[in-house]
Amino acid sequence: MSAGWFRRRLLPGGPLPAPRAPGPRASPVPYRRPRFLRGSGSGPADASRRRDARPVRSPARGRVLPWNAGYAEIINAEKSEFNEDQAACGQLSIRQSEFGAEDEEWLTLYPEEFLTGHYWALFDGHGGPAAAILAANTLHSCLRRQLEAVVEGVVATQPPMHLSGHCICPSDPQFVEEKGVRPEDVVIGALENAFQECDEVIGRELEASGQVGGCTALVAVSLQGKLYVANAGDSRAILVRRDEVRPLSSEFTPETERQRIQQLAFVYPKLLAGEFTRLEFPRRLKGDDLGQKVLFRDFHMSGWSYKHVEKSDLKYPLIHGQGRQARLLGTLAVSRGLGDHQLKVLDTNIQLKPFLLSVPQVTVLDLDQLEPQEEDVVVMATDGLWDVLSNEQVARLVRSFLPGNREDSHRFSELAQMLIRSTQGTEDGPTGEGQVSYDDVSVFVIPLHSRDQGSSGH
Numbered sequence: 001m002s003a004g005w006f007r008r009r010l011l012p013g014g015p016l017p018a019p020r021a022p023g024p025r026a027s028p029v030p031y032r033r034p035r036f037l038r039g040s041g042s043g044p045a046d047a048s049r050r051r052d053a054r055p056v057r058s059p060a061r062g063r064v065l066p067w068n069a070g071y072a073e074i075i076n077a078e079k080s081e082f083n084e085d086q087a088a089c090g091q092l093s094i095r096q097s098e099f100g101a102e103d104e105e106w107l108t109l110y111p112e113e114f115l116t117g118h119y120w121a122l123f124d125g126h127g128g129p130a131a132a133i134l135a136a137n138t139l140h141s142c143l144r145r146q147l148e149a150v151v152e153g154v155v156a157t158q159p160p161m162h163l164s165g166h167c168i169c170p171s172d173p174q175f176v177e178e179k180g181v182r183p184e185d186v187v188i189g190a191l192e193n194a195f196q197e198c199d200e201v202i203g204r205e206l207e208a209s210g211q212v213g214g215c216t217a218l219v220a221v222s223l224q225g226k227l228y229v230a231n232a233g234d235s236r237a238i239l240v241r242r243d244e245v246r247p248l249s250s251e252f253t254p255e256t257e258r259q260r261i262q263q264l265a266f267v268y269p270k271l272l273a274g275e276f277t278r279l280e281f282p283r284r285l286k287g288d289d290l291g292q293k294v295l296f297r298d299f300h301m302s303g304w305s306y307k308h309v310e311k312s313d314l315k316y317p318l319i320h321g322q323g324r325q326a327r328l329l330g331t332l333a334v335s336r337g338l339g340d341h342q343l344k345v346l347d348t349n350i351q352l353k354p355f356l357l358s359v360p361q362v363t364v365l366d367l368d369q370l371e372p373q374e375e376d377v378v379v380m381a382t383d384g385l386w387d388v389l390s391n392e393q394v395a396r397l398v399r400s401f402l403p404g405n406r407e408d409s410h411r412f413s414e415l416a417q418m419l420i421r422s423t424q425g426t427e428d429g430p431t432g433e434g435q436v437s438y439d440d441v442s443v444f445v446i447p448l449h450s451r452d453q454g455s456s457g458h
Contacts, residue, residue: 028209029130034087036063036071056420058413065089066118067222070412070445074420076384076438084125084215085382085442086132088140092117092221094147094154115151117223119143120444122235124382126332127213131339134202135215139338142197143221146190153186154224184226188362191221191230195338199358203341214332214340217360218249218380220446225368227378227448230360232336237380238391239365242373245395248363251383252336254319254328261328261335261355262299265318273350276329277315285314324387328355336360372448375402377412380446381419384439388423397422398445416443 039060058072065071066089075083094115119140125132147154153168168186169176195217206212216233229237231249239246254261258280265271265278272278279296289309296313297304307313321327328335329345329352336357343352370376379394389397401418405411420443425436 028211029133029205031082031129032133033057033073033083034071034136036065036089037073039063056417058410058417061410066091066120067446067448067450068409068412069120069447069450070410070414070416071443072413072416072420073440073442075440076423082129083440083442084129084132085384085440086123086125086129086136086215087121087442087444088123088136089120089444090118090140092119092140092144092147092223094144094151096148096151115147115155115223117221119219119221120380120446121217121219122380122382122442122444123215123217123338124233124235124384124440124442125213125215126334127340127343128211129213130206130209130211131202131213132215134205135198135217135338138201139194139198139217139219142201143190143194143219146194146197147187147223150186150190154183154190156183183224184228184364187221187223187226187228188364191219191228191362192359195230195232195358195360199338202339206339206341212342214337214343214356216334216337216382218382219360220378220380220444222367225366227365227367229363229365229378229380231363232338232358232360233334234383234386235381236383236386237363237378238394239376239378240395240398241376242399245391247391248365248378250361252334252357252361253326254333254335255323255326257335257357258319259299259302260357261318264355266299268354271350271354272318273348275315275345275348275350276318277313278318279313280317280319281313284317284320285309287314290314328352332356367448370448374406374449375399376448377402377415378444378446378448379419380444382440382442384437384441385419385423385443387439388435388437389419393422394419412445412447416445419443419445 036059037057054075056072056074059065069089071087073083073085096114121136121139123132123135156168168181168183216235218233218235218237219230220237221228229248232252234251234253236251237248239248262278279298282295292309293306294309295304296307316330319326319328320330327333329350331345332352338358340356341353344350377398397419398415401415402411405414408414420441423435423437423441
């Protein structure tokens with residue numbers, strides 16, 4: 001990672017560690033928490049295995065995150081003493097570069113930064129924290145590199161060209177105009193490529209170090225007056241305003257991506273190794289169902305039809321379970337993310353990776369058109385929060401907290417802490433409903449009105 005990715009004076013925690021070069025003798029990925037949590041005074045996050053003794057951790061007062069964003073986290077899961085969530089944030093410094101075909105290296109054309117932005121990311125690990133730690137160390141570098149390769153398109157004006165402007169694709173402006181290609185489309189492409197590049201790095205690193213695991217990824221990037229939210233997994237981001245709650249991401253689970261997954265099994269049936277059926281039925285079929293008429297649907301179907309049960313239909317379903325209990329090949333609850341290159345169905349050689357996408361869905365929020373008000377925020381959180389709270393419940397908590405705490409410079413981290421405490425199951429908590437989350441929870445609260453103040457660098 002280049003030293004220019006973070007400006008130390010803007011993020012007292014200093015830069016994230018540079019990603020290690022993968023190699024045959026790579027050491028195991030060491031467990032760590034985000035550097036911006038150092039000095040938080042909360043004590044060790046894994047001090048106790050009792051849920052009620054696990055502290056909520058936030059950055060120390062006086063430690064400023066980009067846009068004065070707030071952050072909090074907690075370990076809830078009894079399955080591990082480690083927090084499988086990871087987080088990263090900082091300032092992006094994009095330089096204008098090009099790829100040298102002869103020596104196959106990126107050449108920096110202008111050593112000074114050409115474009116700046118900001119970055120917040122949450123990674124929810126499974127199968128251990130290693131993949132999430134690698135993603136927190138690596139994805140920002142992949143994104144910076146991808147943006148530097150297309151920075152001219154990011155800052156270009158849209159056609160028709162003006163005398164003082166530049167086209168995204170000077171060699172064929174007519175194509176750009178006909179296809180409606182905008183600068184934000186180039187940023188979206190950079191995010192998509194960065195996720196894929198990061199996934200490849202994680203695969204090499206984990207293989208070299210003898211570790212396994214995967215993670216979901218939820219990233220917010222501010223650039224050129226827009227906020228890009230990229231999601232691969234089941235974490236969630238929402239926009240909360242005084243009179244609006246707007247989802248900025250969609251969860252990717254075996255159920256939400258049923259048709260894509262079924263179609264892949266149709267095109268490549270060997271992926272199921274004769275152990276699974278790609279068809280969906282209302283329930284797991286048994287021997288007594290042979291010859292019976294049952295509902296089913298295949299990859300090309302949004303609706304349902306009938307068929308007579310055959311012996312092949314009795315195999316274990318490709319997607320089993322409903323709602324939060326749905327599993328891909330009986331193993332994984334998400335259908336997009338990073339890592340999981342070594343993950344196999346228990347007691348088989350069937351790999352899950354072919355069914356998993358590392359490509360994110362990207363939502364774009366135009367901040368200039370939005371004209372953010374003082375208490376407009378984006379809440380990003382891992383699924384441990386959303387298992388317990390709805391978008392509307394989170395919005396109510398945001399609206400009830402912020403107006404009375406305008407003078408507290410640490411209020412956005414205090415709000416993140418309150419959101420986490422509302423998942424701890426106390427009847428007298430903020431929601432008064434006694435909900436309990438048994439998963440790790442990490443939360444960013446990003447105040448949109450602060451983007452031109454303090455640490456924004458704009």
